[in-house]
Amino acid sequence: MPLYVEKKPERLITEEGVRTDGRLPHEIRPIRMTVGVLERADGSALVEWGGNRILAAVFGPREVHPKHLMLPDKALVRARYNMAPFSTPERRRPGPDRRSVELSKVIREALKPAIFVENYPGAVIDIFVEVLRSDAGTRVAGVTAASLALAHAGIAMRGLVAACAAGRVGEFVVCDPNHDEDMWGEADMPMAMMMESRKITLLQIDGPMTPEQFEEALNMAKRGIEFVYELQKEALKRPYVLVERRIRGV
Amino acid sequence: MSKLFKGEIYVQDKEVVVPGQPLARGLKPGKNVYVDEDKVIRAKKIGLVSIKDDGEVNVVPLAGAYMPKEGDIVIGIVSKISGSTILVDIKAPYQGAIPIPRGRAAERVDIFKYDLKPGDVILAKVKSFDGSSSLLLTIDLEGLGKLEGGIVIEVQPAKVPRIIGKRQSMLNLLKEKTKSDIIIGNNGRIWVKAPSHKELTALEKAIREIEEESHVSGLSDRISSLLDRELG
Numbered sequence: 269m270p271l272y273v274e275k276k277p278e279r280l281i282t283e284e285g286v287r288t289d290g291r292l293p294h295e296i297r298p299i300r301m302t303v304g305v306l307e308r309a310d311g312s313a314l315v316e317w318g319g320n321r322i323l324a325a326v327f328g329p330r331e332v333h334p335k336h337l338m339l340p341d342k343a344l345v346r347a348r349y350n351m352a353p354f355s356t357p358e359r360r361r362p363g364p365d366r367r368s369v370e371l372s373k374v375i376r377e378a379l380k381p382a383i384f385v386e387n388y389p390g391a392v393i394d395i396f397v398e399v400l401r402s403d404a405g406t407r408v409a410g411v412t413a414a415s416l417a418l419a420h421a422g423i424a425m426r427g428l429v430a431a432c433a434a435g436r437v438g439e440f441v442v443c444d445p446n447h448d449e450d451m452w453g454e455a456d457m458p459m460a461m462m463m464e465s466r467k468i469t470l471l472q473i474d475g476p477m478t479p480e481q482f483e484e485a486l487n488m489a490k491r492g493i494e495f496v497y498e499l500q501k502e503a504l505k506r507p508y509v510l511v512e513r514r515i516r517g518v
Numbered sequence: 519m520s521k522l523f524k525g526e527i528y529v530q531d532k533e534v535v536v537p538g539q540p541l542a543r544g545l546k547p548g549k550n551v552y553v554d555e556d557k558v559i560r561a562k563k564i565g566l567v568s569i570k571d572d573g574e575v576n577v578v579p580l581a582g583a584y585m586p587k588e589g590d591i592v593i594g595i596v597s598k599i600s601g602s603t604i605l606v607d608i609k610a611p612y613q614g615a616i617p618i619p620r621g622r623a624a625e626r627v628d629i630f631k632y633d634l635k636p637g638d639v640i641l642a643k644v645k646s647f648d649g650s651s652s653l654l655l656t657i658d659l660e661g662l663g664k665l666e667g668g669i670v671i672e673v674q675p676a677k678v679p680r681i682i683g684k685r686q687s688m689l690n691l692l693k694e695k696t697k698s699d700i701i702i703g704n705n706g707r708i709w710v711k712a713p714s715h716k717e718l719t720a721l722e723k724a725i726r727e728i729e730e731e732s733h734v735s736g737l738s739d740r741i742s743s744l745l746d747r748e749l750g
Contacts, residue, residue: 310583329583329611340650382537384552384562388585390650391611419537422582422676424562426552427538464538464560504536504564508580512734 272357276452280437287437288448296432296444296492301412301503303420311421313503315413318446319403324413326421329391343388347376347395349410355402371397371407378411378431378460378470384424393423404450405433411460411470412496419504427464428500432492433457434485436477441484443492455481459489463497531569534580534733535561541575548576565676566733580733584610584675584705586653590644593670593703594655596634604634606642606655609675609705614642614655631663639665639709641701668699668711671722673729675706680732681725688728688738695745696721720748 277288285293297318306312311326332338349371353362364372375397383393395418397410408431415429435445436455445456455475461468477485525544529535541551542559548570550562561567565577586592586608594606594614606614618632634640641662642655657663673681682689682702693700698721699711708725712718724741731737 311581329585331611331613338651388611419564420581422563422565422579424550424582425537426554426562427560428536462538464540464554501536501539505534508534508733511731515731515734515736515740 274357274451277448280449280452281440281442285440287442287446289446291442291446293440293442294488294491296495297446299496299499301416301499303416303503304507309417309421311417311419311423313413313416313420315409315416317403317405317409317412318444319401320399320406320409321401322406322409322413323396323398323400324410324417325396325398326393326414326417326423327396328393328421329388329423330394332390332392337392338390341389342385343383343390344392345376345380345383345385345395346392347372347379347397347414349375349397349399349407351399351402351406355399371410374407374470374472375411375414379414379418379429381467381469382415382425382427382429382462383418384426387424393418404445404447405458407431407470408433408458408460412500416500416503427462428497428504429460429469430463430493430497430500431458431460431470432489432496433459434489434492436475436481436485441477441481441488443488455485457482457485457489459486459493461490461493463493525573527569527575529567531567532733532735533567534564535567535577536564537561541567541577542569545569546572546574548574550577550579551575578679579676581674582676584608586610586612586614586644586647587704588644588647590704592642592644592655592705593665593701593707593709594640594642594705595670596636596638596640598636599634604632606640608642608653608655608703609672609707610653612647612651612653614644614653616642616655616657619658627658631657634664639668639670641665641703641709665701665709668709669718671708671710671725673706673708673725675704677729677732678702678704678706680737681708681728683738688741691738691742692721692724692745695742695749696724716749720745723748 300316302314305314309325411431437453460470527542563579565579568576592608594608597607598605604616608614645654645656696717701709
């Protein structure tokens with residue numbers, strides 16, 4: 269007998285569009301972002317997004333080990349997405365699995381186009397995304413955190429990368445699906461964007477949607493991303509604003 | 519900032535900007551910026567905007583690793599002697615190498631300078647750098663070579679220009695007030711030889727304050743009063 273049994277709610281959304289956590293379809297969960305949370309990393313960020321707690325650390329540009337991976341004309345970008353054993357309702361077996369290998373790949377590919385890799389030939393930029401607590405949408409929160417950590421490390425970038433998911437619950441298209449909607453909803457669509465050009469660098473869909481629903485989900489995710497981007501800019505500037513305010517006393 | 523140039527500016531001078539933030543259009547792109555498809559000048563790194571009188575738009579970075587440039591003075595730590603090469607860690611993504619002169623070449627240099635062992639702290643100059651793998655250093659100049667008797671303070675390489683100051687003003691202030699020998703490497707290592715522990719402590723506090731507050735104007739005055747307080 270398992271110690272923990274997931275229970276499906278009686279209904280995921282009311283006819284008026286009220287979701288299991290009380291949000292309306294277009295509403296996003298509360299988010300808090302902090303940069304500079306790790307002393308030993310070159311750049312770091314903590315993103316608290318709904319129940320998600322995600323740490324991102326960036327090391328580099330630094331020397332490549334093992335040497336044979338070195339690229340002579342640009343930086344190598346590596347990413348590792350990892351879930352802590354205690355991040356899920358049931359203990360998760362530590363170490364990489366099929367899912368985390370995939371997420372490492374999509375996170376790397378969501379961020380790499382934003383990095384001026386040609387500015388760091390022969391070096392490596394290592395990105396670590398550690399999920400401490402998971403609550404649906406860890407990949408978009410991970411991309412958001414990693415992008416902050418890269419900028420915080422002072423790495424040359426075309427712009428920040430912001431991410432948010434949209435989904436479908438019954439006939440409703442919803443922004444930022446929660447745990448229940450992720451488990452029992454019809455579709456989930458994570459998306460990431462380079463904010464200076466609004467180019468999409470990550471788009472996955474898990475579940476069926478009509479072309480109209482897809483269009484709506486795309487717009488829903490975009491609106492979520494714009495909101496996330498505003499929070500990212502504020503979080504990056506905050507340490508400097510605080511120091512200035514402390515000195516000036518205003 | 520004169521208005522001799524035409525173009526649009528989207529930010530204020532000295533404003534903190536993040537990567538991708540639009541800064542201006544129709545002006546001259548300078549350091550740590552790029553021009554996008556719509557000719558908008560955008561920031562590459564987190565930093566402070568600096569618009570020169572001639573309309574050049576720059577970002578002075580607030581963070582980032584040290585990337586070697588030819589002619590830079592760096593403080594290195596000898597990591598390994600391999601054959602006829604001294605390998606040096608200079609806190610960059612690339613290892614520095616100093617070839618040990620042999621034969622004829624050895625006659626023209628002070629060969630005792632090359633008597634180094636792993637862990638030695640040296641002052642060196644970047645002789646040549648091909649941008650990726652070959653980073654040659656030299657110690658074959660007056661004043662370069664092994665540094666002895668002091669300690670090394672590591673700082674963020676992006677903050678080095680602020681620790682030196684305009685026309686070395688900050689460095690001179692630190693030297694005078696603490697009566698110390700200070701050598702600043704472009705790579706974010708500072709070698710310090712202070713007369714006593716008191717001066718050393720004051721100096722380290724001052725350096726940490728410069729690192730943290732470099733983006734707020736009036737830095738020299740604050741550092742000056744901090745040193746007076748600490749040493750007074």
